[in-house]
Amino acid sequence: MAEFRVCPDSGFYFHKSAESLMKVNAVVGIVALLVAGLLALGVVLTRWQEVHWLPADTFYMVLTAHGINALIFWIIFFEMAVLHFASSTLLRCRIATPKWAWAGFFLMLIGAVMNNVAVFSGASSVMMTSYVPMQAEPHFYLGIILFAVGALIQVFVFFGTLVVAQQEKTYDGSVPLVTFGAITAAIIAVFTIASGAIILIPTFLWSIGYVSHIDAEMYRVIWWGLGHSSQQINVAAHISIWYLVAGVLFGARPMSEKVSRFAFLLYIFFLQLASAHHILVDPGISTEWKIFNTSYAMYLAVLASMIHGLTIPGAIEVAQRGKGYTKGLFEWLRKAPWGNPVWSGVAISVVTFGFIGGITGVVMGTEQINLIIHNTIYVPAHFHATVVTGTTLTFMAITYLLIPVLFRRQLFLPWVAKMQPYVFGGGMTILILFMLGAGTMGVSRRHWDMDFAGAAMAFEYPAIAYTLMAVGAIGGVLGVVGGGMFLAVAVGSLLFGKKLEPSAGILESFAGKPLAASVYNIDKPEVLAMAPKLKEEHHKGFEAPGTFILAMLLLVTFVVYYFINWKYLASVWPLG
Amino acid sequence: MSDQKNNDEEERISGWQSLIDNPFLLLFIGVAMPTVFYIVWGIMEIVNVPVAP
Amino acid sequence: MTSFMPPADRNWWKVPVGRQELIWIAIALVWCIIMFLMMPLWHVYGKQNLSTEAYQTTPAKFGAKVEEMIGKYKVGEEAGLPIVAPPVGSDVYMLGRLWQWYPILKLKKNKEYRLHLSSMDWQHGWSLQPDNINLQIVPGYDMVLKITPDKSGEYSVICNEYCGIGHHTMVGKIYVEE
Ligand code: HEM
Ligand SMILES: [Cu+2]
Ligand SMILES: [Cu+2]
Numbered sequence: 001m002a003e004f005r006v007c008p009d010s011g012f013y014f015h016k017s018a019e020s021l022m023k024v025n026a027v028v029g030i031v032a033l034l035v036a037g038l039l040a041l042g043v044v045l046t047r048w049q050e051v052h053w054l055p056a057d058t059f060y061m062v063l064t065a066h067g068i069n070a071l072i073f074w075i076i077f078f079e080m081a082v083l084h085f086a087s088s089t090l091l092r093c094r095i096a097t098p099k100w101a102w103a104g105f106f107l108m109l110i111g112a113v114m115n116n117v118a119v120f121s122g123a124s125s126v127m128m129t130s131y132v133p134m135q136a137e138p139h140f141y142l143g144i145i146l147f148a149v150g151a152l153i154q155v156f157v158f159f160g161t162l163v164v165a166q167q168e169k170t171y172d173g174s175v176p177l178v179t180f181g182a183i184t185a186a187i188i189a190v191f192t193i194a195s196g197a198i199i200l201i202p203t204f205l206w207s208i209g210y211v212s213h214i215d216a217e218m219y220r221v222i223w224w225g226l227g228h229s230s231q232q233i234n235v236a237a238h239i240s241i242w243y244l245v246a247g248v249l250f251g252a253r254p255m256s257e258k259v260s261r262f263a264f265l266l267y268i269f270f271l272q273l274a275s276a277h278h279i280l281v282d283p284g285i286s287t288e289w290k291i292f293n294t295s296y297a298m299y300l301a302v303l304a305s306m307i308h309g310l311t312i313p314g315a316i317e318v319a320q321r322g323k324g325y326t327k328g329l330f331e332w333l334r335k336a337p338w339g340n341p342v343w344s345g346v347a348i349s350v351v352t353f354g355f356i357g358g359i360t361g362v363v364m365g366t367e368q369i370n371l372i373i374h375n376t377i378y379v380p381a382h383f384h385a386t387v388v389t390g391t392t393l394t395f396m397a398i399t400y401l402l403i404p405v406l407f408r409r410q411l412f413l414p415w416v417a418k419m420q421p422y423v424f425g426g427g428m429t430i431l432i433l434f435m436l437g438a439g440t441m442g443v444s445r446r447h448w449d450m451d452f453a454g455a456a457m458a459f460e461y462p463a464i465a466y467t468l469m470a471v472g473a474i475g476g477v478l479g480v481v482g483g484g485m486f487l488a489v490a491v492g493s494l495l496f497g498k499k500l501e502p503s504a505g506i507l508e509s510f511a512g513k514p515l516a517a518s519v520y521n522i523d524k525p526e527v528l529a530m531a532p533k534l535k536e537e538h539h540k541g542f543e544a545p546g547t548f549i550l551a552m553l554l555l556v557t558f559v560v561y562y563f564i565n566w567k568y569l570a571s572v573w574p575l576g
Numbered sequence: 577m578s579d580q581k582n583n584d585e586e587e588r589i590s591g592w593q594s595l596i597d598n599p600f601l602l603l604f605i606g607v608a609m610p611t612v613f614y615i616v617w618g619i620m621e622i623v624n625v626p627v628a629p
Numbered sequence: 630m631t632s633f634m635p636p637a638d639r640n641w642w643k644v645p646v647g648r649q650e651l652i653w654i655a656i657a658l659v660w661c662i663i664m665f666l667m668m669p670l671w672h673v674y675g676k677q678n679l680s681t682e683a684y685q686t687t688p689a690k691f692g693a694k695v696e697e698m699i700g701k702y703k704v705g706e707e708a709g710l711p712i713v714a715p716p717v718g719s720d721v722y723m724l725g726r727l728w729q730w731y732p733i734l735k736l737k738k739n740k741e742y743r744l745h746l747s748s749m750d751w752q753h754g755w756s757l758q759p760d761n762i763n764l765q766i767v768p769g770y771d772m773v774l775k776i777t778p779d780k781s782g783e784y785s786v787i788c789n790e791y792c793g794i795g796h797h798t799m800v801g802k803i804y805v806e807e
Contacts, residue, residue, distance in 0.1 A: 056794055079784075090633050127791050133768060133795065134751045157787035162599055173635035175595050183599050194607070195615065216752060216767045221618040225610065254632055257641040259650050261596050268602050272610035274582040276587035278620075281764045283746075283772035284683030291668045293614050299661035306657040315632075367668045368677055374763040375789040376756045379638035394796040395579065442761040444754070444789035449797040452787070453730065456729065457800045459758060530639070531631035542649040551653055555660065562664065572760045574777040575674035593642035628684035628691075628771050 003094065004522040006514065009500075010248070011043025012406045013525040015097035018088035018161075022081040024105060026399070027510055029077030030490055032112065032422045033392070040476065044431070047377075048473030049450045049466055056448040060125040063446060064174060065116065068127035071387060072147070072553060073112045079185065079237050080105070080154045080397050085406075086182030087161040092168040092525040096160030100153055103124065107150030115143025127446060131204060132214045141204035145197065148344040152193045155186050171528035177254050177261065179249070184264045191272055197227030197492075215509075221279055228275035228499070235305070236267055238349065238394040239394075240310050245346045246400065249337065252319035252360060253531065255311050256541065263311075266304035270296040277361075278302045280370035290367050302362055309354050310551045317544035329546040330404050341417045345397025348425035349390055356432055357385035359558050369565050372572060377469075379438020385432045388479075389425055397421065403490070408504040408515060410485025410496030417489045423465035430475025438468040440568075679764075682773040688749040690764055691771055707802070718743060723786075723801070725753035725766045727793060730786045730801025738781045738805050746772045753799070754790030763789060764799055778805040782790040 003016045042062040045053040054062060088095045095101065117139065118124040124136035162183070165171060175183070201221040205211040243260070246252040255259045277292030278284055296302065320332030338342045360382040364373040365390050373379065400417055403409055411417050443450065450466065452459055494509040503516035514520070543546055595601060631637060639798050698731035699714060703714040705791050715721050721742045724731050737744060746755055749767040755764040760780075764772065778784075780792040786800035 012613060048711075056795065056797070059789065060794070097693040104579075131752045131790075138782070148624070159603070163603070167748045171635055173639050174593075174641065175634045176635055177631065178633045185603065187599075187603050191610050194611075198615075205630060216769055218619065220765075222615060223621065225615055229610070236711070243632040247723045253637075254630065255645065256646045256650055257631070258644060259635040259646055259654070260642075262592070265596055265602075269609055270605040274616050275610070275614055279618070280693075281679060284681065284765055285621045286681050287678075289617055289621055290628070293618075293664075295665050295668070297613075302664075303654070303657050303661050307654060314649070362664070366664070368671050368675065369680060372675060372761050372765060374765065375756065376761070376763065433587045440761075442756065442758045442787075444756060444787060447789065447797055450632070450802050452797055454795075455798040455800040456710070457785070457802055459800050462759075489675075506633040520696055526633065530636040531634040534636045543647055544649060547647055548653065553608050555656065559660070566667070569677050570675065572627065572677060572762050575755070575762070576676070576678045576680055576775050588643070589640055590642045590659040593640070620770075625683050625685050625770065 002520050002523050004092075004221075005519045006525070007405045007408075012089050012219050012405055013092045013522070014406070015088050015094045016520055018084050018095035018102075019406065020514055021095065021098065021101050021105065022084045023091075023510070025077050025081040025084070027305055027494075028401070029074050029387050030107060030399075030487065032073035032077060033483070034487055035116075036074055036481055037064050037487070039066035039069065040483070042066075044473045044480070046111070048470050050470060051473070052449070054473040057125065058123070059448050060127075060446075061122055063129050065107060065119045065123050068115060068119065070143070071128060075234055075387070075391060075395075076147075076151055076230070077108065079189075079233060080108075080151065082241070082398075083155065083158040083182055083186060084161075085156050085296065086179045087165070090176055091152050091161070091165040091171050092180050092528050093120070093161055093165035094260075094358060096157055096164045098157075101157040104150040104153030104157065107537060108147045109150075111143045111145065111147030111150060111435030113143070113144065115140050117215045117495050118143060118247075119307055119561055125214075127222065130203070131211050131223075132206070132216050132219045135207055135359045138204060139209040141200050141207055145204060146293045147201050148193045148200070149197045151189065155189045155193070157185050158182070166487070167345070169367045169527065170525070173530040177257060178240045178244045180261055181243060181264055184267050185233045185236035185240065188229055188236060188272055192226055192233060195222055195229065199223050201228070203397065213501060217284065220282060222277040225272075229272045229276060231383070231387060232271045234268070234391040235271070238262070238353075238391045239308050241398050242308075242346055242350060243393050245342060245397065245401070246312055246316050246319075249340070250316050250319040252315040253534075254315050255318065259307060263304040263307040265533035269300070270305075271301040274301065274365065277370070280365075283373045287367070294365050294367055295531065299362075305354075305358060306551075309554060311351075312350065313550065314544035314547040321371055321544075329549060332546060334483075339418050341400045341421050342397045345393050345400070345421040345425075348421050349393040349397070352385050352425065352429055352432070353390035354554055355557060356429070357382060357390050359561055360436065361386065362558075363565050366565075366570060367571050372569055375444065376439035376446045377435045377442060377443045380445050381432045381439055384428060384435075389432070393421060393425055397484075400489055403497065404491045404500060407509045408501040409493045409499060410508055412492035412495075412497040413489055413545055416444060416485050420482055420485040420489065423485060424472040424479055426476025427475045427480075427482050429477055432475075434468045435473065438465050439474065441465045443469065455473035471541065516542035653705050657762065666699045684771040684773070686747060686767065686771040687771060691722070691724060691745075692749060694745070695696070695731065698722050704735060712804075718742065723755075724749055725755065725788065725799070726750050728757070728788070728795035728799040730750070733802040733804070735804045735806065736778050737778060738807055739779055741775050741777045744774050744776050746774075751792045752790050753788050753792050756784045756787045756789040757803070758782065758787055765790065767805045776804075781805045781807050
């Protein structure tokens with residue numbers, strides 16, 4: 001029975017069951033983003049002290065729900081779609097055990113709903129970290145556990161699909177680079193979820209009275225194996241997508257398969273150690289443990305990111321120069337399709353992730369510098385640069401690519417889509433930069449009232465801190481508008497976008513139902529051949545000089561900012 | 577002749593490439609590294625905190 | 630287009646790497662090593678390093694030590710909290726609980742103290758302002774650090790780990806005198 005279709009526009013093959021799974025995971029993820037985005041409005045409009053919208057209890061409830069829905073549900077659901085795409089579609093292979101994948105998906109869905117019910121009932125405002133001994137309701141933990149088990153099942157279906165592809169020889173040579181990036185993400189996901197299980201199952205038992213005590217420090221160390229590593233899944237996933245977009249839009253080849261794959265290998269080895277970033281000012285943990293882990297064993301994962309930072313734009317530059325955009329250092333960049341939201345989204349993501357997210361992350365992850373940053377609003381500012389303008393914006397960009405390819409619908413309101421990455425990226429960048437500033441002034445994260453109303457003793461932040469938070473919040477509101485634009489385009493396309501396939505109806509677009517049977521007319525896709533060889537070319541100079549300049553600019557910014565922070569550290573009370 | 581050449585090529589695949597082409601070996605390493613250095617070492621640190629006098 | 634196709638060479642590891650990438654990798658690696666060395670170097674030459682001295686304790690045990698110190702060195706009261714001026718170099722205690730930092734400390738400038746911190750209930754964030762030193766305070770652990778206040782004046786300790794509805798009212802004080 002023919003179970004495959006080929007997308008006539010992109011040439012990608014879709015296996016019927018895999019396609020449905022990609023759709024449901026992506027759509028549910030986008031719903032979680034919708035929830036998180038609405039809640040974000042409550043968060044920023046409360047942290048903007050002059051507005052100070054929500055009362056304290058609602059604020060903490062909303063912040064808990066914002067963190068979990070955005071960071072965990074939106075991103076991980078979407079990542080499941082990415083994994084199925086990178087295995088089944090890119091390798092032209094049937095998905096292994098689709099029934100198990102569906103079971104995984106439903107567990108995730110039940111878990112996500114259960115957790116939200118717990119949070120919105122008001123008695124589980126414990127923040128996504130749910131640090132013990134503060135206790136949430138049992139179904140708060142149970143929801144996360146079910147979600148994690150479901151995700152683990154889908155990850156194993158991904159690994160199963162790799163095995164099927166290998167056995168049925170659906171491709172020749174090694175897996176594509178994008179698939180290798182997805183393998184990296186999946187491996188990190190396994191460790192992430194295992195850490196979550198190790199700590200959240202006992203915590204759940206504690207919440208129903210079967211376990212009497214959970215050590216608070218033990219909880220922190222193991223929980224961050226979950227909390228931080230899950231961010232490393234995102235990094236691997238969105239970098240894979242950057243490579244994919246470079247290939248699809250520009251026809252770019254990786255500058256070197258060896259270098260890019262080796263960089264991913266460094267992620268597999270070292271990236272997850274960085275969970276230690278959260279334990280740097282905790283009691284009782286040795287300096288050796290902190291330095292080794294926080295630095296990914298000598299910053300080898302940072303090295304990997306710096307490599308991707310060169311090779312992705314570098315590959316694009318080489319491809320563009322090949323097309324004749326050779327004037328000066330940057331004609332290739334100026335002539336990129338800036339009106340295409342797939343490109344502008346990825347481009348903004350690369351820049352903000354590298355320049356803001358990456359640099360601030362390494363700086364505050366330095367053992368001693370963490371003393372002046374831990375738990376200030378600098379921390380959420382940093383990770384909005386990684387997980388929002390980095391991962392989320394990349395996922396938005398790839399959604400614009402997938403709506404025609406996967407859902408077979410034309411983009412609805414293309415002019416909105418065209419502006420969306422700029423509005424969302426711009427707004428969020430303002431939020432990020434100003435909250436970074438406020439954090440440097442000591443403004444606390446997860447904090448309802450900068451005025452400390454009701455405190456027995458007064459403390460006042462300098463006036464400038466209020467200004468920074470206010471301007472940041474205005475950026476945040478703009479970011480929410482940008483998020484709304486994305487949702488309007490995405491949901492609008494699924495409902496009203498012009499059908500590219502006769503049967504791409506509402507159900508077909510939204511969820512599990514594949515397209516009409518006649519579309520699936522391929523029994524077995526052609527074997528995925530190795531990329532054509534290029535003529536050997538000898539370059540005297542650099543292949544991508546413009547990119548090299550940009551990379552050096554990143555390095556200089558990095559070095560300067562890094563030492564500024566040491567200087568700031570040197571000004572505080574000596575301690576030892 | 578050409579067979580001979582192909583065989584040679586296959587043989588010369590480097591250890592690094594075989595590692596990178598083996599997702600399950602990578603899965604093992606990728607889980608073992610943080611488990612040993614982060615989790616196990618971390619738990620040992622906590623367990624070894626002395627009791628206050 | 631090889632990012633989503635298998636590499637053009639079966640033996641891709643053997644394909645030589647371009648000069649530009651090698652140079653960048655070398656530069657980046659040097660920078661990574663510098664950043665790595667900065668941390669141990671700061672332990673040798675820098676003055677802000679978090680000690681790793683810590684003890685397992687209980688709220689009762691830690692609370693008793695706090696009270697003992699207050700009994701000996703109390704010099705006044707403010708906003709219902711005792712102000713304590715312990716001798717230079719001694720063991721000084723501060724506890725976090727819902728929702729206060731207790732007691733208020735009065736320290737001498739440029740003198741070293743052994744500061745003990747712990748929580749009586751949930752986790753708290755010890756955030757010294759405006760200096761901006763931030764520590765995680767975990768129940769069950771007595772964290773000991775040697776501090777040397779090097780500027781005189783009035784400092785606030787705010788809580789920057791979420792600790793429930795009164796989190797924002799958790800403000801403590803440290804006075805540093807000439
Ligand atoms: C749409 C625009 C968004 C705005 C304006 C926004 C704003 C904020 C702000 C101001 C905070 C800090 C609150 C505080 O600590 O007091 C926060 C926290 C957070 N945000 Fe967002 N955010 C947005 C989108 C996202 C997205 C897309 C993600 C994840 C992919 C995300 C993940 C988080 C997380 C994990 C926290 C921390 C919650 C905690 O401390 O437990 N946010 N957000
Ligand atoms: Cu507190
Ligand atoms: Cu608090």
